[in-house]
Amino acid sequence: MKRPGNKTNADTPPPSYGVGSVTFVGAGPGDPELLTLKAANALAASDIVIHDRLVSDEVLELTGAQAVLINVGKKGFGPSAHQDDINALIVEHAIAGARVVRLKGGDPTVFGRLDEEIEAVKAADISWSVIPGITAASASVAAIGQSLTKRGRNASVRLLTGHDMKGFADHDWVALARPGEVAAIYMGKKSARFIQGRLIMHGADRATPVTVVENASRPDQRILATTLDALPVDLGAAGFDGPALMFYGLAPRAVRTTLIDFSQQELA
């Protein structure tokens, strides 16, 4: 457990706990303004915030002064806290009477391992609920000025992951390879060459646009516009090391934002 110096210190008296609960909260893609009002309220009222590595410092600043922050960060393909340990941590604090916020990057219902944690909380008979968040696909597509769906182009969109429990994730490549398909690929950087190979093998046009958005909505956001053919080379050259969302079937539309800035506005 970590108590960051700027939030609490060891002399702070323990919070007065009541009946414990767990709220699974979507932190959104990084920009703290992309949290929902409900998520911000939950953070402000929490006793314990158990968060992933991908949750930005600016979002964590929305927690109340009384809250203790615990980082259980996990990184794709790398070392990670064991899910069982995270489950136990959540349950332990809720049983002690804390209002626990389990804060997950993006939307907890999208590639968030939410079910495993809910089952642990349910088994301990603890109250729980879910506050949705802006998922990376939504923030990233807004950043490139496109839509996930478009009349006359695609009447459906897939959110899929580049890797799963067994390694590279298998998908319905035949259907994805058809013209007009759009997919938002999470955790796809390491599997870009695999995905490219499978799609081309199943007949996808090598000129299909592919866009990669790194650090969507954050000040260091970067956008790579490429094609299915050039994806592995261009992605390697870009050297993205932040979280990235890959769009298959979408090219960026130039966004004119110079004159629009609501960031200095106070909330009414």
Added chain:
Amino acid sequence: MKRPGNKTNADTPPPSYGVGSVTFVGAGPGDPELLTLKAANALAASDIVIHDRLVSDEVLELTGAQAVLINVGKKGFGPSAHQDDINALIVEHAIAGARVVRLKGGDPTVFGRLDEEIEAVKAADISWSVIPGITAASASVAAIGQSLTKRGRNASVRLLTGHDMKGFADHDWVALARPGEVAAIYMGKKSARFIQGRLIMHGADRATPVTVVENASRPDQRILATTLDALPVDLGAAGFDGPALMFYGLAPRAVRTTLIDFSQQELA
């Protein structure tokens, strides 16, 4: 154009306009707490808010006192404002110098006809940007305590529409009919029998769970848990007349929320 009595009146002096702009804003599913902070700020700073029918009154209350609200509501399969007229309205006000918010239910990038409006704004050389919102699938799956994706069950999820420009929308029924698939079906009420028929024809298990969430996140939210087999009959009996999101492949998990209520909390 409509000026609601509780927001502005005819004696209000015209706002001092500057350089016009258009912000496409996701209003989320209905609960005003499910707007992002950024969306709330944009509403507070807007001169003109052009909104869909599905945007709730509680969300519209977040607009500043100076804002003029224009309802261009559209309803699936029913009469609607022409898209060209909506495009013209947006452009007209932005050229006049207004900070226009184009407010769309849910997330503007998901079945929101966003591209057509962006193209009109671009053609008029007006500054624009997109603020994402919580889409109905995300709010609805949170309401039933489930995930859109789950390790070992589905490594992808589809968002699809029940009808498109040509009527009932066609989809990759073979792939959807496989065990473990999950799809969030927008505007699916009228096409429920068509979707059921296509899926069963392609080998889907009639016992596959289907859940329909009406008015997700709103006080009058209702949840129907059924199966693919019983879907048309149960949906007819439920008589839903609000916006509904249908999950193919998901059953509700009982959510324990009795003891969690952040709604009275002030934002930190």
